[in-house]
Amino acid sequence: MHDAVRASLPELEEWLPWAIGYDRSVAQRFVRDSASAWNDARAFDFAIRLHEEPDFHVGNISVWPTSPANRVGEIGYWIRSDLTGDGIATEVTARTIQIGFEELHYHKIVLRIAVGNERSDRIAKRLGFTFEGTLRDEVEVGGTWIDHTTWSLLESEWPEVRDTLQSDGVLL
Numbered sequence: 001m002h003d004a005v006r007a008s009l010p011e012l013e014e015w016l017p018w019a020i021g022y023d024r025s026v027a028q029r030f031v032r033d034s035a036s037a038w039n040d041a042r043a044f045d046f047a048i049r050l051h052e053e054p055d056f057h058v059g060n061i062s063v064w065p066t067s068p069a070n071r072v073g074e075i076g077y078w079i080r081s082d083l084t085g086d087g088i089a090t091e092v093t094a095r096t097i098q099i100g101f102e103e104l105h106y107h108k109i110v111l112r113i114a115v116g117n118e119r120s121d122r123i124a125k126r127l128g129f130t131f132e133g134t135l136r137d138e139v140e141v142g143g144t145w146i147d148h149t150t151w152s153l154l155e156s157e158w159p160e161v162r163d164t165l166q167s168d169g170v171l172l
């Protein structure tokens with residue numbers, strides 16, 4: 001994971017605050033926190049790997065409850081820069097949404113996307129999310145506050161989205 005992040009820093013640093021000043025200790029802390037978060041059901045972090053090369057780290061995707069009482073969850077992801085543009089983020093996000101609705105029983109899944117992150121906007125649209133609005137100065141990245149858009153998909157919308165993604169071959 002550390003090597004994949006290091007190989008992707010210019011792209012990750014643009015949008016993700018944790019990528020700034022990234023080193024091995026950040027990777028180690030993430031893995032430790034991730035294991036305890038999984039055990040406590042605070043967050044479910046997945047490593048993204050290719051069938052044909054299972055030891056090669058491609059990226060991460062996480063799903064976590066933001067409002068357990070209302071069954072709202074959020075998804076976040078990154079893909080190593082030399083493997084972008086191949087549909088991997090779209091595919092793994094579709095699968096994680098399926099886990100969110102069908103295994104974690106969420107009512108609503110949210111994506112928060114930095115304004116200007118057009119690739120991520122396209123993922124939200126492709127996966128049937130509805131734009132809800134813009135959150136001002138939501139995250140500080142490298143000393144600059146950036147706005148985020150918020151997008152959502154509801155459990156009632158999932159069956160139709162799932163059928164489309166399955167017939168398009170994005171979801172098994």
Ligand SMILES: CC(C)(COP(=O)(O)OP(=O)(O)OC[C@H]1O[C@@H](n2cnc3c(N)ncnc32)[C@H](O)[C@@H]1OP(=O)(O)O)[C@@H](O)C(=O)NCCC(=O)NCCS
Pocket residue numbers: 011012015016076077078079080083084085086087088089090091112113114117118119120122123126
């Ligand atoms: C954003 C990110 C996850 C996209 O990953 P990816 O595997 O390339 O995504 P996909 O291949 O599924 O493509 C998603 C969309 O972006 C478009 N896209 C991908 N690479 C592109 C490129 N280099 N230029 C323009 N568009 C591109 C694709 O065409 C696709 O849109 P479409 O379905 O309308 O054709 C990846 O670039 C990344 O990790 N970026 C840095 C971290 C980040 O932004 N995380 C998300 C925070 S919300």
